[in-house]
Amino acid sequence: MIELKNVHKSFGQKRVLGGIGLRIPDGSVFGLVGINGAGKSTLLRLLAGVLRADEGSILFDGEEIFENERKKRTLFLLPDDPFYTTGTTAEKLIELYGTFYDFDKNVFAEYARKFSIRRKDPVRNFSKGMKRQLFIALALACKPKYLLLDEAFDGLDPLARLEFKRGLLSLNEEYGCTAVISSHSLRELEDICSDFALLDGGMIADGGGIQNALDNICKFQIALPHEAKREDFPFECLSFEATGRVAKIVVRGDREETVKKIETLSPLFIEEIPVDFEELFLCEVKARGYLQ
């Protein structure tokens, strides 16, 4: 289990994380979401032991991670822009990671074949997506117990995304790998993540099981006999849009109770629309004033 207890991190005068408390159970695929600058990358780097928290503790199976060589052997960080030197090839990267991890060359070979990775070509000549594919293959081949991925899907084509998700789920099922993924591709996260945390202002603004969160909100399209206005809906809405007599609302809470409240407005029709994770995210950031 990964546990963060009251973690604070500042860069100079700028506070990035202010009192993060989080539990990531073993075997989960955990999504980390938030607007740009929310602190997702900082949190991942803290988890990887790259940064040291100013306050609080970050525990992996009860042990502090910072400078814990033994525990870090079970952990792999894939940043959004991984480092490589000018002349680096896939072969040299295999040597590097093989030095520190229990590298499975067969797993790498399998992904190298799927992604058509050219092992002896300099990485600097790869496209953005190809670099991403290479590092994903390396990450999966290290078979870590904890996999930390920053902007996991960035640059990947739909086929590569599918292969990556399959590889991650396979790692999760076969080896009990816990993955923490930060991404702006919320649709992809919804496919694979069991839990999530929404970072805002250096704090966890929302979190828990994705399915629970989605079950807890409902979206309705309602036609009223008159022009729809916000005042017509005297209950809390995460989101409200109106075009003429048709309103779309997103509400957090019990579905039946919400329908009863809407029915008191004598609508012409009520239609429930499925809500996805991206919509939930947009509602949350709207509620926090980031989106007008």
Place this chain on the structure above:
Amino acid sequence: MKRLLRYEIKRNLLPLAVFTAIDCLIVGIVNSTTELFYTSPPPGLGMTDAVSHFPRSPLLAAPTTMLVLLCAVVPVMQFSFRMKARGADLWYSLPVRREKLLLARAIGGLALVLIPYTAAYWLGFLIIVCRENYFVLSGYPLYYLATLPAGILLFGFYAFLFSRANGVGDGIVCMIAWTLALPLLFLYLSNAFYSPDASAIHPDPYELVPFGLIIRLSDIFTLSIGAESVSARSVQTLAWLIPIAAAEGIGGYAGLLLTARRQKAEDSEQLFSSLWGYKTFLPYFIAMIASLIDFEDLTVAVIWCALLLVGGFIGFVAYRRSFRLRGRDILSLLIAFAVGVLLSVLGSKLSSGMF
């Protein structure tokens, strides 16, 4: 650690081959083409000397220069890994403690310095042995053994200095600045407290550069291998130079490893705000250079002062990477300049015996 060292050796194989080839090429060319003896006495030796062949320089300069260069260049190669944010993310996320990583880099760096030096040195020696020469050949192995610890200490010092910075450029500036720090101080002190007797036993300011010990050893062995007498002063200055080099080198290694844990990944590519950086050596240099200005010729002194203040301003701009300096930077510049002027006045009074 073994795996890390093995990886470090493998990673450095190509640079090692390149450095060794370049070192051997330079020393080989110098030692093959330079005249090894005079057939008439060199200037300063009287015609009464009966020997018809006089040794020239035993060509220690080439391998020595390469040694010093490697001790300065290799730390830049080995310790710049954390000076890019992406590099820091990689190396600090790997399952290796920072002390071990730095130790492996230091060991790898020493191999990159000592192996090319050793290969070039003995190639150069072999060339000399195969040519007609009039040298005391037993001096060569002794010189080699003397320069090994000196080179190791120099590498440690430069590795420490370079790794204080957050960027490669700043690291190189730091190495240059602290190379000149002690000589500048002694230049001022030797001007202020000059006496003929004192100069007999303390080193010249230029010898107090970090590679001063290697230079002094090179001078001593150049004379002894060339069968010339070595002055007592030359040997006596070793009493200063060895402890200074040892303190710098051992301090460098200790500082490098003991401060490893405190190195922050988030400092990569940031301003060099360490106490080893601009905010210390800029005021120091301004004060020391100002202290060397002779204010008796006011016209010339004013020009020097203006140049110094402009140079100091440029230094702070380089530090802040912006023309918008802070109030404390300007204050620091002016106070350092004032202190330097005071030191200059004090120094001229001391040297003229007024105190």
